Amino acid sequence: MMNKQPKIKRKEIALVGNPNSGKTTIFNALTGLRHKTANYPGVTVEKKEGILALPLSREQVTVIDLPGAYSLTPTSTDEEIVHEVLLGRVVGTPPPDLVVIIVDASNLERNLFFAGQVIETSTRAIMVLNMWDLALKNGLDIDLQQLSRRYGIPVVPAIGGQKGGMERLKVAIEKQLSLEPAKAKVSPENCHLPLPLEVKDMRGRIERFIKFMFKHNPHAAQGEALRLIGDSYFRSPLFREMGEQLKQVVIAVRKRLEHVRIDWSSVEAENRYEFIKAIYDQAVPTSEVKRVKTSDRIDRILTHPFWGLIFFGLMMAAIFQAIFSWANYPMEMISTCITKMSEWFGQILPDGQLKSLAIDGIMAGVGGIVIFLPQILFLFFFIALFEDSGYMARAAFLLDRIMRSVGLSGKSFIPLLSSFACAVPGIMATRTVEDKNDRLATILVVPLMSCSARLPVYTLMIAAFIPPAKILGIFDLKGVTLFSLYVLSVVAGLIAAWIFRKTILRKSLTPFILELPPYRIPQWRTVLHLMWDRAKVFLSRAGTIIFAFSIILWFLISYPRNPAVEQRFDSARVAASQTLQGDELAHRLSYIDAEQKGEEIRISFAGWIGRSIEPVIKPLGFTWEIGIGLVASFVARELMVSTLAILNHVEDKSGGESRELVQALQEQVSISSGKRVYTPLVAVSLMVFFLFACQCISTLAIVKRETNGWRWPLFMVAYMTTLAWVASFLVYQGGKILGFE
Ligand SMILES: Nc1nc2c(ncn2[C@@H]2O[C@H](COP(=O)(O)OP(=O)(O)OP(=O)(O)O)[C@@H](O)[C@H]2O)c(=O)[nH]1
Ligand SMILES: [Mg+2]
Structure with a gap:
């Protein structure tokens, strides 16, 4: 043994x-x-x-x-x-x-x-x-x-x-x-709270009753007994565990105290504060407290019910503007590096399937995502500034009224705001929300907030289909579109919360108390750490899940092959070369190439998947080509972009150098209908779908853990997917009626 x-x-x-x-x-x-x-x-x-x-x-x-x-x-x-x-x-x-x-x-x-x-x-x-x-x-x-x-x-x-x-x-x-x-x-006696005799007596009565619950820490029973007396809402876990009996004892004690005119609900607080005051006066005797006035002065504007909100809105708009314009330079640099690497692979690898896998599958799929790193970093830079400066708590305070009108409290604001980064920490942060139903309603709407994994899809669509116009002479339409998507996600979240509070999660509201910390210059170390951590998460996802699925996607898009198709197009080529010459011939041949690639994708596994869901997504303006990306994005949102990049590469006959993805999307034509796959209206419809759809397995896992079961995560998938479909439908069909394309 x-x-x-x-x-x-x-x-x-x-x-x-x-x-x-x-x-x-x-x-x-x-x-x-x-x-x-x-x-x-x-x-x-x-x-x-x-x-x-x-x-x-x-x-x-x-x-x-x-x-x-x-x-x-x-x-x-x-x-x-x-x-x-x-x-x-x-x-x-x-x-x-x-x-x-x-x-x-x-x-x-x-x-x-x-x-x-x-x-x-x-x-x-x-x-x-x-x-x-x-x-x-x-x-x-x-x-x-x-x-x-x-x-x-x-x-x-x-x-x-x-x-x-x-x-x-x-x-x-x-x-x-x-x-x-x-x-x-x-000298432990020193710190004992002086209490009226009657209270001590009653405390002792409860203490004896609960002592057996504190085998490891008999010390703890006395303090807990005092707290149970004042615990008006029976919140202590002891009430849950010991049930009615303990409640009866406590209620009897309270009656007894009422009898001698002692307010049991505040007996601990009153005595403790008195005790603290005595100690404080002794330990901080002569100090003349110079309150830091700067925080107060800033707060007069930043928490002003009107100016505060204006400031908040302007700042948010500026942030999205910055994400769009500043991030462009580093993104172009990364893009050039990736192209150079692809070219290099193109030179060293022998022609064939392996080369295609490396360049059209992995480099396109993973590279297509890595390009977005600068935008993610900018977003987190601003979130870190928000959090570390002390403004976060102000924003919660400012928006408490709005939150309250939909049945949430200001406490729910912080989880919601954190969810712009990622829903997982957002859901964890709901632990600070006191009321159970309040917390559940917040958990249910947290994934509607637009997380950073959606950003690549938005910015790709915006770059390709939103024209570079100016609004009010200063704001770029692209930045404003991005901002509007975030506003839309907040509005939808608030409406959903309101509906939940009116229907399945009814409950009275608890008062909102949040301490406002003093303003502070953000520490660069904290800011950099946050950005670094997020970069690591982002890149490791690209290196694992996106990498693996890029390979799978490449395979699904490239196979099975049908020799009959190849033959058909080959004979078309022969026919063309017999009848046409010069430029006309070249034009015709490249047309045939494109047709052939399109047809090959159509009959591939991926094409089959896309086509089988087409009836469901057609009313939203999506062809089966988009359907492939949508299916992939339920594994991870970023895979939408990877799919588009891989499709574009595989479709492109030249192998190594592909067109810019943005341009490819603008020009892509569906081989089923001969029409463009993407129009500005389709792009908006697609972004709206991404905004609302629940496409994140980690979110569901954490909701299951925090709500102890599958009921709520399943409900979440159902309501969000329905919402996504209906919203996209309205956007697309409504847009068509209004004459958009
Ligand atoms: N000026 C100053 N700031 C500090 C000091 N220690 C921490 N901070 C800042 O205080 C803030 C709160 O620090 P945390 O360590 O997150 O506080 P915590 O007690 O863990 O907070 P919770 O987890 O929310 O309960 C951060 O912005 C810190 O940078 C200090 O000694 N002086
Ligand atoms: Mg802490």
């Missing part, structure tokens, strides 16, 4: 604190990892782990980064994670050995509420006064020793963004971990 060695368990340190206090920044500084940070509350929504080697003993410990929380009474999914981890209620994991409380020093008084709750429930704790730079700037003179004495734990100042204070923090962590639990808090 194998001798089972007991695995040595690493000690665990959990980082907790209010949202946006810099937990992830410090986590990254301690572990050398690079998890996402940004200047708005609610960035981290799940538990993340990393490893830290202690400075003296070199012992390795696990560091856990957690979502932010305002209180240990959880109100949303992300706060619940904090509750469960800190109180040691996650199955199989005891509570952390040490809790590092990250406090925003520039906002000390408010942060101490949660900090106090955590200190009471943990055996070993350290308080980090992060944002020390801001505190100094605001003129706060915090007496660290006083604070440390009052709470009975070490207090360390830090400037997370600049890795300031990290060595000191590591030393403090090592020291705390080496102490016996009983000695870790110098």
